[in-house]
Amino acid sequence: MADIVLDKVSKKFPDGTVAVADVDLEIADGEFVILVGPSGCGKSTTLNMIAGLEDISSGELRIGGQRVNDKAPRDRDIAMVFQSYALYPNMTVRENMAFPLRLAKLDKETINAKVDEAAKVLELTPLLDRKPANLSGGQRQRVAMGRAIVRQPKAFLMDEPLSNLDAKLRVQMRTVVSRLQKQLGTTTVYVTHDQTEAMTLGDRVVIMRGGAVQQVGPPQELYDNPRNLFVAGFIGSPSMNFLHAAVEEGRLRTALGDVPVGDRLRRELEGADAPRELILGIRPEHFEDADLIDDDTRQRGMEFTAPVDIVESMGSDKYVYFTVEGERASAAELEELAADAGAADFAGGGSNLVTRLSAESTVTEGQDRRVWFNLEKIHLFDPSTGRNLTLHEGRAAGALAA
């Protein structure tokens, strides 16, 4: 077991593309860290560099305090689980799991004991004599995990291990992975493009974009205090709503009405080079049906009226989609996020607003509805840099902060 330190690690391909740029990351012993980002953000390349499957162009990688830049994967004592499982099809489950131990030249009894133990943990015992071709997706996935844990390495690397499973199995395996990691206490680096996996699994989440780290922190912190537009849009499902906001006479003109700003933000917006246009971000759960809130709460936010487009009842609450008129928020980050979600070409007139209202709300499709939203929870972003202007000493302070 060991800590993993990435010190200004970069990856530059021979054709000049920079896949990973100056990544600094300290992963503590026993920590579960998730690398997350859209495809092409460099998360897999980073993982492969830790594994030793890709050379490091510059920077230093230390595992357990030892520089391993030039060490072959086999000398790094780390195990990896691949997205494709990469089971050896010519070997049985037992042989697959025993393979790393046989290469390590352990004696037969030790190998059998270790394989049996790992098989028991992963409930693979009845399958030990089967070939991978005769296993289901979930079973193959567990064999791949078994092959990783069987030799008790310093660290586990997992490259989107669950993305080939169907939705139900994925949720199930997520808890298996989580429990296994807690049980073994082995340092784990886990790559995924699924923000739900990132939020639920990790001790800490590293959000990457275009080869650079955007923000590192515990899931809740990333959710509550996103440092920039990209992080805000990437984390959360359904994702944060973004609206265009024009700065006018100390107020923000938006499709939801004029939003007042507090002193702190006003000072920031008075600067000569301050942006004249902002992007306003609100998470779906910070809206509420205006009929259902008390006066105390009402004062902390503002209200608007908009036509209800679609109502999705989840039982515990309702997802209500509104159509609001006005300019769409536009920024490079938002386009990238839309492209990653496959919605780049999906652009109607006006903006869509996703809200999560209480289940008691009597909202119905087609009607105009009065909706309240919490001004203390909104985020404002500079569209050119993506920076979160409402972030004060790392904490989101909303629009009204004095």
Add this chain to the structure above:
Amino acid sequence: MADTTTRAKFRWGLLDVFVVVFALIPVLWIASLSFKTPATLTDGKFIPREWTLENYRSIFSTDQFVRALVNSIGIALIATLIAVVLGAMAAYAISRLDFPGKKLLVGVSLLIAMFPQVSLVSPLFEIERQLGLFDTWPGLILPYITFALPLAIYTLSAFFKQIPWDLEKAAKMDGATQGQAFRRVIAPLAAPGLFTTAILVFIFCWNDFLFAITLTSTERARTVPVALSFFTGESQFEDPTGAICAAAVVITVPIILFVLFFQRRIVSGLTSGAVKG
């Protein structure tokens, strides 16, 4: 719908039968000739009126044919083995690694495969005489390997490319060296490709006449196709047709056995279950 598919099947079946008959008739004709007596050899009957094994007895009674058979088997097997082992290593490098000069290497090997062999015969003859390789086993094995290698490299690199790269990465992560990853994970999965290549190379060596006739002069290294051309009858006036046919049947049998034996190994789907999708 059902009607058209039956008709289509029928038509395809007819075509298949035609192709098979077209290809097999000469072979069967030779087989038939090999069982005929000298007197009935030219009677034009497909099925021999008088069956005899005399032709077979006669070819195996002469040292000439038996020697040639031993030469053929030995030379073809050794050349196949070496070509497949070297070809596998080269193909693995070509399909997996990015090294300077890779395109050149592939280009040159293709060039060798396309080079008209007949134009190389005289220089090779001179070279081999100087080196003392003329009329020896290595004297044939070497050119066979040279011309079989491009073939081997091409077929094998196609097979290696089909093997998921993740398997190799997984092997490396599991603690294997490059060599161990190749021997224990990649090679077993490439087995169908290795067998296919072995068959192709073996047939190439087995059937060669050009090199065998120019680079040999005695029974020391003469292979069967050449030995056949030196067949004579008991006397100057006797027609060796029957004996030649019997020999031709005898040298076709190993090829058929070879293919049938390895065909069972050429099963597709050996990599199924390795990776998803």
